[in-house]
Amino acid sequence: MTDKEFEVFQTEKMMAAKELGVYPSYMMYWLLYKWYSLKYPKSFRMTDEAILEISGVKSRSTLLTAKKKLQEAGLIKYTPSYAHGGTTYYITGTDEKGEES
Numbered sequence: 001m002t003d004k005e006f007e008v009f010q011t012e013k014m015m016a017a018k019e020l021g022v023y024p025s026y027m028m029y030w031l032l033y034k035w036y037s038l039k040y041p042k043s044f045r046m047t048d049e050a051i052l053e054i055s056g057v058k059s060r061s062t063l064l065t066a067k068k069k070l071q072e073a074g075l076i077k078y079t080p081s082y083a084h085g086g087t088t089y090y091i092t093g094t095d096e097k098g099e100e101s
Contacts, residue, residue, distance in 0.1 A: 009093070013028055014032070020066075020069045021069070023065070027055055028070060030051060031051075034046060035089075042090065043088050044089055045081070045086045045088050046087060047086030047087070048063055048086065067087075074092055077089075077092055
């Protein structure tokens with residue numbers, strides 16, 4: 001995925017997340033930022049604490065609600081984990097190389 005393709009992809013994801021509310025859109029922004037910085041992996045891991053810190057979301061309950069809304073809208077998939085590495089996230093609409101599908 002080129003930077004230009006990512007821009008278009010990010011805009012589409014953010015417009016959809018914006019419809020879900022403030023916190024889902026904050027979370028989507030930071031998940032896309034992390035995914036981009038890792039060069040579009042199939043999946044990546046982040047702890048809830050890290051997301052709370054960078055996103056400005058104030059409570060774990062609000063974070064969990066935002067995750068569920070994003071997943072229900074088909075914007076992400078995630079596998080919860082209480083292990084050291086945190087939750088595994090998948091940005092939907094891409095194949096394993098970060099290419100749009």
